[in-house]
Amino acid sequence: MDHMQNNQTCNLLNGSEVQSEAGDLDSAQIPVAEEAEATTTTSTEMSGGEAPRSPRSSPRSSCPLAVTGCISGKPSDETSGNQTEERKEAESPLNDEINTNVVRLVEFLLLKYQRKELTTKAEMLDCINRDYQECYPVIFSEASECIKLFFGIDMMEVDPAARSYTLVTALGITYDGxxxxxxxxxxxxxxxxxxxxxxxxxxxxxxxxxxxxxxxxxxxxxxxxxxxxxxxxxxxxxxxxxxxxxxxxxxxxxxxxxxxxxxxxxxxxxTKMKVLEFFAGITKKDPSSYPTRYAEALRDEGERA
The missing domain is CATH 1.10.10.1210 (MAGE homology domain, winged helix WH2 motif)
Structure with missing residues (x-):
């Protein structure tokens, strides 16, 4: 199942043509943050050892959509219309259930990060409603994207045989504050x-x-x-x-x-290249789409070699 090729996650990012290297910054939109807020609230409650559970309000869009919907859409009537259509699409029963499970998994992963514990695929499957475990690849992908974009945390596989993962700060940053x-x-x-x-x-x-x-x-x-x-x-x-x-x-x-x-x-x-790749990942573009910054990042890589 491709969950509409995962377009629900980031298709709000592609609503405008880049007019300058920083144009995607200029065309930001206000995020739909209630799901992420529910995630942080529930994660705090979980820090006392409670099992993961879904937030009190049912999410209307996935956590990654909440995060990435704030960049690269023109603040225009046309974009507002596109967002409305995408919101309606995201509210379908299947997507709603998938999004709920994404939030549950994000809560669980944040708890694991706070405790500095490894996690496994088996544990993550336990967080997901049994009726939707066949959607695990999509749920895992969107949850991983959410914690990276919103919280700056990377999922790193440490044992392919055991399918175990560690959670580390992204881009080489050593401080999480x-x-x-x-x-x-x-x-x-x-x-x-x-x-x-x-x-x-x-x-x-x-x-x-x-x-x-x-x-x-x-x-x-x-x-x-x-x-x-x-x-x-x-x-x-x-x-x-x-x-x-x-x-x-x-x-x-x-x-x-x-x-x-x-x-x-x-x-x-x-490095500048890591930051550019991160930004390009948010906007769903290739880093070379920003030629000036890309050339600078390549020079920086060469100087570090």
């Missing part, structure tokens, strides 16, 4: 998205532009977020202190203005 989150949730996804914004904007982005993009992702300075708490503090203090971002004052600016750049720890732990 869980002790800074309101519910012990990893913040790696926000670090990676910040690095994506900076790189796609030419390695230096004004604070105004940076927050313009994050606002379209549902992240506002001074407003509490269900995963990241107050994102401005995380970004301008914690991520700067950890060395992932530079928050640089623009000389002679009045009133004072700041730019964001990659910090030394970001340069040491990840």
């Amino acid at each position: 869980m002790h800074h989150g309101p519910q012990g949730m990893p913040n790696t996804g926000l670090i990676i998205m910040s690095l994506c914004i900076i790189f796609m904007e030419g390695n230096c982005v004004s604070e105004e532009k940076f927050w313009e993009v994050l606002n379209k992702l549902g992240l506002c300075a001074g407003c509490k977020h269900f995963i990241y708490d107050e994102p401005r503090k995380l970004i301008t203090e914690d991520f700067v202190q950890e060395g992932y971002l530079e928050y640089r004052l623009v000389p002679d600016s009045d009133p004072p203005r700041h730019n964001f750049l990659w910090g030394p720890r970001a340069h040491a732990e990840t």
Whole structure:
């Protein structure tokens, strides 16, 4: 079963033609985040040892759709119509059940990550309603995409024979910031998205532009977020202190203005190519679709060799 070739996950990303290398950032949409919020809430409840269970409200779209629906769609009537049609499609009984099982699996995987435990295919199948276990490949794929895009966590197979997996922070990032989150949730996804914004904007982005993009992702300075708490503090203090971002004052600016750049720890732990590939994965494009950034990433790879 191909679950409509998994198009429900990311087809909101392809609603506009890229007008510039950073055009996909400019055309962001507000995310449908209630499923992800339900996931974080239930995952916190599970930290006390409860078995995975579905969120209180039945999801209307899968967690990956909630995550990726916020990038690369023009904020126009045409796109709004497309989103409505895709939402209706995602509300079919089969898709609704698959999405519910995706959220259940994401909850379970976050718990495993918090406990630093391996997981197996058998355990993950136990999270899925028996009537839908034949859909495991689709559910596993969408749950893996969700935790990578939203939480910055990769699923790595450690034993093909036993089909066991470990959960690690993505792109080589070694910090997850869980002790800074309101519910012990990893913040790696926000670090990676910040690095994506900076790189796609030419390695230096004004604070105004940076927050313009994050606002379209549902992240506002001074407003509490269900995963990241107050994102401005995380970004301008914690991520700067950890060395992932530079928050640089623009000389002679009045009133004072700041730019964001990659910090030394970001340069040491990840690469421009990894970040570009991550961003291209979100937008469902080939990294070479961004020729300037791709050429720069290739040069960076050569210099590191």
